[in-house]
Amino acid sequence: MPGKRILVLNGPNLNMLGVREPAVYGRDTLADIETACRKAAVARGWSLEFRQSNHEGDLVGWIQEARAEADALVINPAAFTHTSVAILDALLLLDIPVIEVHLSNIHKREEFRHHSYVSRAAAGVIAGFGAKGYLLALAALED
Ligand code: DQA
Numbered sequence: 584m585p586g587k588r589i590l591v592l593n594g595p596n597l598n599m600l601g602v603r604e605p606a607v608y609g610r611d612t613l614a615d616i617e618t619a620c621r622k623a624a625v626a627r628g629w630s631l632e633f634r635q636s637n638h639e640g641d642l643v644g645w646i647q648e649a650r651a652e653a654d655a656l657v658i659n660p661a662a663f664t665h666t667s668v669a670i671l672d673a674l675l676l677l678d679i680p681v682i683e684v685h686l687s688n689i690h691k692r693e694e695f696r697h698h699s700y701v702s703r704a705a706a707g708v709i710a711g712f713g714a715k716g717y718l719l720a721l722a723a724l725e726d
Contacts, residue, residue, distance in 0.1 A: 584726050585628035590653035591620055591717065592645055593635035594661030600686075608686045611714040619714065620657075623721045639663055639670065646673035657720045659684045664699045674704035682720040685710035 593613060596603060601612035617633040624631035632653070636642055642663065649656050656679060663670050664685070674681055681704055688711030689696040702708055707723060709716040 584654070587627070587629040587654045587724070588652065589620075589624055589629050589631045589721065589724065590645070590649050590656050591617075591631065591633045592642055592656065592658045592660075593633075594642060594659060594663045595637040597659060597661050598635050598637070607692075609713045616714045616717055620717050620721065623718050627721070627725065629721075639667055643669050643673045646670065647676065649677060649679065653679060655679050655724045656681045657684055657717060657724075658682070658701065659686070659717075660701050664689070664701050665695055667700055671700040671704055674701060677704070680706045680724060682706060682723055683708045683710075684716045684720050686713050686716060687711060 597613055600608055600616070601610060613635055620633060621631050634645060642660065646656070656677065658681060660667065660670055683699065683701050683705040689699070690710070699708070709719050712719060
């Protein structure tokens with residue numbers, strides 16, 4: 584669908600990508616990921632809004648706004664994946680596709696990362712492919 588509006592949301596500490604545990608999260612910065620996503624969206628004739636916050640309430644607010652402003656949501660909720668019923672509840676308000684992305688394979692890591700509240704509201708989950716996971720999520724949104 585040309586003109587599709589994509590919202591990409593990123594949770595806490597993802598602003599530190601590039602310097603944050605590069606062995607786990609890779610060397611791409613969040614700005615690099617945004618540039619790659621924008622290119623992939625433009626190539627499909629889509630618009631893209633790309634945001635990051637360290638605050639749960641910001642993410643909840645943006646998810647609520649997505650009801651009116653987005654046709655699909657890609658979200659890496661970062662640590663809130665494993666803790667936030669508030670983000671799950673906000674996502675359950677949406678009737679657009681939601682794709683959950685993690686740079687790392689959360690199932691290969693510590694036990695507390697194995698459970699995602701967010702997955703209950705996700706059409707699909709992409710984990711373990713690094714920055715490429717965001718591009719895979721955009722590909723998954725093609726009609
Ligand atoms: C993450 C995985 C989470 O467990 C972690 O808290 C993050 C990033 C990922 O992209 O691999 O901050 O969502």
